[in-house]
Amino acid sequence: MTSSTKSLPTAVPGAPPVGSKVGARTWIAVAAGMLGAFMAVLDIQITNSSLKDILGALSATQEEGSWISTAYLCAEIVVIPMTALFTLAFGARRYLIGTTALFLLFSTLCGAAWNLPSMIVFRMLQGFTGGALIPMAMTLVMTRLPANKRAVGLAVFGLTATLAPAMGPTLGGYLTELYGWPSIFYINWVPGVLLMAGMWWGMDREPLDLSKLVDADWLGIALMALGLASLTIFLEEGNSKDWFESGFILTFAALAIFGILGWVAVSFWRPHPFVNLSLYGHRNFLVATALSAVIGMGLYGSSFLLPLFLGQIANYTPMQIGEVIAWMGFPQLLVMPFAAALSSRVDNRIMCSFGLLMFGGSCVMNAFMDASTGYDQLIVSQVIRAIGQPFVMLTLSNFAMQGIKPQDMPSASSLFNMTRNLGGSIGIALLATALTNREHFHSARLGESVSDYSLTTQQRLDGLTQNFIANGIDPADAANKAVRVVDNLVRRESYVMAYNDSFLIVGLVLLGCIAVIWFADKVKSPGGAPGAH
Incomplete structure (x- = not known):
């Protein structure tokens, strides 16, 4: 791989020399950026557990409601590559304060x-401003x-x-x-004002330099926006619309290919593109961004599968789901400082x-769940x-x-963060499709065993029917009710197997990435001494 000399025309400030003292103002600015x-x-995720309440209040169906997340993701992914240009034009301080407001x-x-x-329009605008x-x-x-x-940092x-x-x-x-549900949006005022x-x-x-906007590569920006937005819509809506059986999905697939290929072509044609795609020529950067996409699949994929499993199979409330998911979050607060200290050694x-x-191992562990699996x-x-997770995210950065x-920072x-978010969209789309297909597969296989000709099935149906009759239900209704119970059991077990398959896929992909990281050069975080590498 070759490194590129192509860059934005105006350099951003370089970092202070190694060993420089970092003042309180700088730490406050960096902390505010992290908060943002x-x-x-x-x-991205906060609407998931509240979607049922939101759809009820807005009189929308589940399929229509998917656009609440799609609109946010589309706008966010589109604006991320444009932040370098906007920072040059407005200055980092002015741009961050303005976009947060x-x-x-x-x-x-x-x-x-x-x-x-x-809601869709406001979510799109929220994503466009928040993505930066x-x-x-x-x-x-x-x-x-x-x-x-x-x-x-x-x-x-x-x-x-x-x-x-x-x-x-x-x-x-x-x-x-x-x-x-409105409180999930209003709560943003707390971190937003602090930011x-x-x-x-x-x-x-920093001074304004609006000439950067006048001279910007607007053709490349338009193609990028078309390509990334179309790709996001293709991924987010594909499973619900049966993928390439839908003309709607075919249209956005074609637009995504046209926009992304056009963006790449224009970026290498223009002397000063709005974002430097030739950074992918750096081997370490290429490996890191490729794995960042896979990690995005793992991060958002596991956050997609587990709440869905707990809600559908275990019948957990949103609050109970949150208590389980929290165990994936809070321990990271203890692990991350240790990982940071270790990264220089x-x-x-x-x-x-x-x-x-x-x-990956944790996802493989989740591939052996059953219908009784829960919090413990x-x-x-x-x-x-x-x-x-902290070891992966820190080192990939x-x-x-x-x-x-x-000037290329x-x-x-x-590009690094855009790739991770795109990976998340791809992962959720693939897992949603895998979940549907594997449920159909397991349902068909189980259905072959659970038939009227099976002695075990007949005994189970007879037992259920007699139990319902003993509770005062009419014999005919009792027999129908028994069939529905068995059918629901088959469907439940089919979904459990499908969730297990999906977690296994994520786990094996993550484990496979261990080989890929060794294509990168040896890297350590600089130590505390000046001149350390």
Whole structure:
């Protein structure tokens, strides 16, 4: 792989020299950036546990309601690659404060939405403003902290990427149950105001340079927006519309291919593209972003499967689901500082391999659930997952940003985070399809055994029928009720097997990534001494 010299025309500030003292203002600014990234990632998942209440209030169906998440994801993925351009044009301080203020406005409007179309529009605008907060947090770490302090910053950034998906269903469930579904949007004011105050005090004012917008590669931006938005819609809506059997899905697949290929072509044709795609020519960056997509599949995929299993099979309430998911989040607060300290002493490939082993192994553990699996049986696998995820996210960030020039930091951060979010969308789409297909497969196989010609089935039906008759139910109704009970049991067991298959897929893919990380060069976080590497 060759490295690229192509970059944005104006360099962003480089990081301070190794060993430089970091003042309180800088730490406050970085902390505010982390808070923004956490808030933006949290809002991807926070509606999941409240969707039933939201749809009821807006008089919408489950299929229509899927657009509430799709709109947010589309806008968020589109804006992430554009943050480098907007930062150059407005300055990091002004852009972060402005986009956060708009994010809070649109969050409030989401809580006040009066019908489904208004909710979809406000969620799209919320995603467009909130998406910028994710790469900007990583950019602040790389450009405001000296190299020997970055491990701490990247550790906290990794925590926002892994903790927020776990906290989303938990927080959403609690808020909805206690205060109603609009509160999941209004709660953004708490971190949002703190973020703006931190940026106002912690960052210096930078001059406006609106000429960057005038001279921007708007053709590339338009193709990127078309391609990524169409790809997100294709992934989010594909399973519910039976994929390529739908003209709607075929149209967006074609638009995605046209837009993304056009974006790539224009980016290599223009001397100064709005985001530097040729960074993929760096081997470490390529390996890190590829694995970031897979980790996105694992993060969002496991956060998609487990709440669904607990709600459908175990009949857990949103609050009970949140209590189980919390075990995937809180232990990370203890693990991340240890991982950050270790990253300057141990080859990050070893650390990432350990993290992938723990993360993938926890998913394989979930591949052996049954209908009685609940809180007690899931704690161990959740804690193991919580131990593994910080090791993966921290080290992948180190690999991605190793050797990147200061002027390319915003582009690198944007592409790294965009890839992870796209990986999440791809993972959820594939897992939703696998869940449907495997349920049909297992239902058919079980149905072959559970038939009227089976002596065991006949005995089970006779026993159920007699039990219903003993409770005063008419014999004919009792027989029909017995058939429905057996049918529901078959369907339940089919879904349990399908969830197990889906977790096994995620686990094996993550374990397979252990081999891929060794294609990267050896990397360690810089130590505390000046000149450390």
